[in-house]
Each structure stands twice: as C-alpha cells, then as structure tokens.
C-alpha cells in the first residue's frame with residue numbers, strides 16, 4: 001500500500017457476498033475491481049448490484065446520480081490480472097477449501113507484495129486458506145455478514161502469522177467503510193457463528209423433544225432475545241443448508257454439542273422450508289427461553305475461555321451482527337450470573353461436560369461481568385481511549401463516563417504516556433448522551449441522578465482540559481451534543497472529512513450541560529456559539545475548520561500522523577476564540593447583538609445562515625433557548641470552571657419542565673410539541 005492509503009480494493013467472487021461487498025466498497029467512495037470466473041458470472045454480479053441500488057433509489061436512500069457514480073466505481077471483470085493494482089483483496093468464492101487455496105495462490109502471484117489478502121470464509125481456518133501463499137503475514141480473515149452492504153459487523157481474524165500491521169490496516173479500512181469490526185482468533189466459527197449455530201440447533205432440539213411447536217419456539221425466542229425473527233423463520237430466509245453445514249463444521253472442531261440435530265438434517269434433506277404453523281402457547285415461553293439461554297451462555301463463556309474473543313466483542317457481535325437486543329454477557333448480567341451459570345450448567349450436564357471457567361469464576365464471585373465500554377490502546381507513547389458502543393453511536397452514559405474517567409486518570413498519571421486521544425468506534429464519534437436515562441429519571445423525579453451524572457461528566461471534562469499532556473479528540477463521523485462537548489474539552493480536535501458537529505439539545509427541550517455553552521464560546525466567540533447552540537445547526541468538517549471549532553481536517557489515513565505531530569508539539573496555551581471568518585460575520589454579529597431578540601426581528605439581514613437559523617429556532621423549546629442564551633452570555637467572561645458550574649445550577653430547573661420531558665420522550669418517534677414551560 002502506498003503510504004498506507006487505500007485507493008483500489010479487489011473482491012474475488014461476484015456471488016451473494018462478493019457483489020454486496022463490492023457495492024458497499026464503491027458506495028463508500030473507493031474504486032473496486034470485482035472478479036469472477038467468466039463473463040456471465042461477472043454480468044450477474046453487476047446486475048445484482050444494479051438491482052439493489054435501484055431498490056435504494058426507489059426507497060429514496062440513493063439518488064440516480066449517486067447510483068451512477070457508485071456503479072462507475074465498480075469494475076467487474078473476469079481478468080484476475082486486473083487485481084494487480086489493488087491495495088487489499090477480499091476473497092468471497094465458494095466455500096470450498098481447494099477453490100479458495102487456488103484463488104490465494106493466484107492472488108499471491110498477481111498482487112503487489114504490500115497488498116493485503118483477506119478471506120471471507122465462514123468455516124475454514126484462515127491459516128488453511130493461506131497455507132500455500134509465500135507471504136502469510138499479509139493474509140487475514142474478514143468475515144462479513146449477509147447482506148454485506150447492510151449488516152455492519154465484520155470479524156477481523158488474525159491467524160498466527162498475520163502481521164499486526166496488516167491487521168491494523170485492515171481494521172482501519174473497516175472503519176473507513178462504516179463497518180463495526182470485532183477481533184476474533186482464527187478458530188472455527190470465529191465468534192458469532194460459534195454461539196449462533198448452537199442457538200439455532202437448540203431451537204430444533206426443542207422441537208425434536210416435543211417441548212413446543214415452531215411457532216411457539218419462534219415467538220419465545222423473539223421475546224427472550226429481542227429479535228425480529230425467530231430461529232425457524234430465520235433459517236427459512238437464510239438457508240437451512242447453511243445452518244446444517246455450519247453445525248457439521250463446528251462439531252468436527254468442538255464435538256457433539258455443536259452437531260446438527262437429526263431433525264435439522266432431515267429438514268435439510270427434504271429441501272423444504274420449516275412449517276411455521278401452529279398455535280402459540282405463551283405458557284411455554286420461559287422453559288424455551290431458558291434452554292436457548294443456557295446453551296448461549298455456555299458457548300459464549302467457552303469461546304472467551306479459549307481466547308477466541310472478548311466478552312465485549314461477543315456482545316457487539318450479537319447486537320450488531322444478529323441484531324439481538326442484548327449480547328450473551330449482558331443477558332447473563334440481566335439474569336444474574338448465578339442464575340445464568342445454573343442454566344449453562346443444565347446444558348453442560350446434558351452434554352456431560354463442565355462449565356467454562358469464565359462463568360464459574362463469575363458465579364463464584366456473584367458479581368456481574370464488567371463490560372468495558374471504553375478501550376485503551378497504547379502505541380508509541382500515545383494512549384487512545386476509544387468509546388466502544390458502536391450500535392448506540394457511542395452515546396455517553398454513567399458507565400462510559402466512569403470508565404473513561406478511570407482510564408483517563410491512569411493515562412494522565414503514567415509517565416510513559418506522552419499524549420492521550422479520545423475516539424469512538426465505528427461510524428460515529430459520540431452521539432450525545434443516553435436519552436433513555438434522562439427519560440427514566442424524569443419519570444421517577446430522580447433529578448439528583450441526572451445532576452450527579454452531569455457533574456461526573458463535567459469533572460471528567462475539566463480533568464481532560466487541565467491535563468498537562470496534550471489531549472487530542474479524533475472525530476470521525478457525527479459528534480452530537482455531549483460528543484461535541486467531549487471533543488471541546490481536548491486541547492486539539494482533529495476531524496476527518498466525514499465529521500459533522502451539532503448541538504441538538506434545544507430541540508429536545510434541554511441545553512448542553514457538559515460545557516457546550518462555555519467551551520464553544522472559547523473557540524468561536526459568543527455570536528457563533530449562540531448560533532450553534534441555539535439553532536442546533538449542523539456544521540460539516542470543512543465549516544467547523546473555517547470557524548475554528550476544530551483544528552485540523554485530514555483524510556482518515558492521515559489521522560495517526562497528524563495526532564503524532566500534535567502530541568509532539570505539546571499542549572497549547574489557553575485558548576482564545578479565533579476571529580470570525582468573513583463568511584460567518586453576519587450571522588455571528590446578528591446572534592451576538594440580538595441574543596434571543598432575533599426571534600422578534602421583522603426584517604432580519606438577508607443572509608442564508610440567519611434565515612435557516614430563524615426557521616430552526618421556531619421548533620426549539622423556548623425555556624431551553626432562554627437558559628442556553630443566558631449561560632453563553634454570562635459564562636463568556638468567567639473562568640470555565642465557573643461557567644460549567646452555572647450550567648449545573650440550572651439543570652434541575654430545565655429537566656423539570658414539561659418541555660424537557662416532551663422533547664426527550666418524543667425523540668425518534670414524532671416531532672415534539674413544546675408549550676414553553
């Protein structure tokens with residue numbers, strides 16, 4: 001790869017997975033070479049991409065123009081040699097080891113020595129696929145899920161010989177593609193299929209044991225795991241053959257507990273879908289959920305015992321890849337680990353095996369699993385703290401703040417660490433705070449808990465700001481509300497071109513309480529701070545740079561080098577707002593001078609930003625607007641500690657308004673109706 005950047009990617013195999021992957025890659029702006037054995041297969045793959053995109057146009061996800069541009073980036077061909085230009089190639093041919101090995105031998109000859117080669121195999125060891133390559137260090141697994149343009153999960157699989165550098169670059173590419181990567185060891189079924197396959201099998205065994213009919217098992221599973229489709233309906237959609245095949249492969253690696261039940265093999269042989277008929281008997285739900293949970297808990301703990309994946313990645317795999325409401329370990333915590341261990345012990349007894357240590361230890365301690373929501377990674381003296389809640393867009397909650405504070409203190413105190421980076425996993429930086437937490441505590445009138453949460457958040461942000469080591473916020477994707485506030489506490493903000501920033505608070509009845517009404521002013525001045533906080537206007541990376549909200553905008557692949565440069569430069573002196581650029585002078589002056597009186601103007605200045613802001617202000621909560629404007633004005637002349645204390649002082653007042661409850665509880669369901677109280 002030239003300079004670590006990705007320009008052209010390759011995909012081999014234009015079937016279900018390959019064509020979907022090529023579509024996704026092109027949608028994210030990369031050129032992709034899609035190869036299949038002959039022109040007919042190539043044309044079929046291309047047609048499948050075109051059809052999926054056309055469906056996207058019909059559903060208004062893409063415009064005609066965007067679709068044409070995406071298709072132009074896909075070069076579908078039957079000439080393997082065209083892969084010579086690729087920086088990374090993903091193999092997605094038939095699940096046949098000889099075919100795959102042959103493809104890898106060809107890639108080995110054709111591709112540049114610095115190109116990364118990845119296999120999307122579901123059941124073979126990556127090491128076996130790579131066996132005949134001359135440079136095994138550049139081979140790894142990238143296991144995507146169907147439909148690969150829609151399902152965000154990818155298991156990044158390092159085999160023993162894969163170099164850390166290749167794994168790191170491949171991981172970075174997944175984030176650039178908007179995927180949610182989790183890391184798995186090169187072990188049969190990786191993380192997700194390892195527990196998903198036994199879960200499907202157990203559903204079939206419940207049928208085989210005459211515990212319930214398919215309709216009841218599906219309904220119970222939907223309730224117990226918070227999913228849209230039960231196991232039988234799911235198998236009908238994704239293929240009974242795949243379920244039987246995966247079970248057979250896993251049982252060869254891990255024994256009879258994983259084998260396909262006789263009833264599944266029979267159904268596969270009949271080539272018929274499962275009959276989903278029958279009365280649903282809700283009285284059987286608990287027994288069904290317990291059996292499904294027991295085997296899931298057993299297998300999830302076993303895979304963690306073996307070091308295949310972490311408990312966090314197992315949970316993310318379930319939530320993102322399978323769309324379960326909670327992952328296995330969260331489910332165990334919810335049940336209580338002792339009860340979870342008892343259910344898994346029932347499974348272990350049936351299969352004459354013992355409970356995995358991970359579960360035994362936790363049950364003996366009678367403590368819930370500690371789920372890390374923040375990862376710390378130290379490279380060359382720089383500690384990166386990454387919030388790891390990709391499916392909640394890394395929203396801040398009590399546990400995130402607590403873990404972030406702990407890891408931040410650890411990094412700040414460690415003399416070997418020169419700089420600290422704040423980051424988010426996946427497509428967003430941080431999308432604000434957990435709204436459900438606010439709604440729940442307003443309903444129970446527990447305002448003290450909201451104040452305590454905010455105080456902890458403010459303390460953390462003050463600690464970040466005061467840190468003697470340089471702290472860099474690395475913003476990729478959206479930063480909303482608390483996310484912008486977290487970034488603003490850092491000494492530098494580095495954003496990728498895809499980053500965007502907004503304060504949506506006044507539109508949901510509240511105001512930014514983690515320094516948003518204070519630190520924004522210190523970067524962009526009172527006028528633009530009011531414009532941003534009151535109107536909730538979204539600014540993209542380029543505009544954020546122009547007004548001084550961020551310090552640098554660099555392509556994703558230059559993030560690391562830029563962060564290094566800023567850390568080497570050291571902590572900057574106290575920040576003063578940069579002069580307002582000419583492009584924003586009118587809107588800044590308007591908001592600075594007139595405060596909330598802007599709403600009363602009959603003839604506001606003729607400026608697009610002002611017109612748009614005035615329209616937005618009409619839909620905001622009046623009390624939130626008033627308090628936010630006051631806080632910005634009063635805080636501007638104060639030290640930041642006193643400014644955030646002002647924010648904290650008005651918190652109970654704002655959260656007890658009817659409008660706050662209305663705004664927060666209607667979010668995502670309907671537009672709020674504010675009464676001004």
Ligand SMILES: NC(=O)c1ccc[n+]([C@@H]2O[C@H](COP(=O)([O-])OP(=O)(O)OC[C@H]3O[C@@H](n4cnc5c(N)ncnc54)[C@H](O)[C@@H]3O)[C@@H](O)[C@H]2O)c1
Nearest residue numbers: 013014015016017018036037092093094095121122144146
């Ligand atoms: N379908 C899924 O849900 C899913 C999910 C994750 C991973 N996978 C894995 O992805 C891979 C592909 O699965 P799929 O469902 O897309 O299969 P598919 O049968 O739909 O497509 C395979 C494609 O590979 C092509 N092909 C075969 N040999 C080739 C060769 N030597 N060179 C170039 N192209 C060749 C075939 O012509 C076909 O178009 C498999 O390894 C599978 O296990 C599948």
